[in-house]
Amino acid sequence: MAKRPKFTLTFAPEAIEHLDVIEPKHHGLLRRAIREQLTHHPREKTRNRKPLEQPAPFEATWELRCGPDNRFRVFYDVDTETQIVLILAIGVKDRSRLIIGDEEHET
Numbered sequence: 001m002a003k004r005p006k007f008t009l010t011f012a013p014e015a016i017e018h019l020d021v022i023e024p025k026h027h028g029l030l031r032r033a034i035r036e037q038l039t040h041h042p043r044e045k046t047r048n049r050k051p052l053e054q055p056a057p058f059e060a061t062w063e064l065r066c067g068p069d070n071r072f073r074v075f076y077d078v079d080t081e082t083q084i085v086l087i088l089a090i091g092v093k094d095r096s097r098l099i100i101g102d103e104e105h106e107t
Helices: 013-021 024-038
Strands: 008-011 049-051 062-066 072-079 084-094 097-100 103-105
Touching: 008 013, 008 024, 013 084, 024 062, 024 072, 024 084, 072 097
Parallel strands: 008 084
Antiparallel strands: 049 062, 062 072, 072 084, 084 097, 097 103
């Protein structure tokens, strides 16, 4: 079986700040989901991972939904040449509201 390419995960400073706003009890779940979903084939479309139409929050090109009721959103970009996934933003979806850090964004 061929080994899957491994991508390096890099967090933008803003994404770390967004994570600080989310309750600490969810941090482990978010880290695990990001690692499991984005380390291999981050540009593969799945039920919880999709390309975004522009303009998108933080100019991200992809979105990962995770957590209870898929309430968390991870916005990211992929550089296939350098094998890097850049996590640009992490937010919470509450019905029709998307909260990233302390700001509400349109969905």
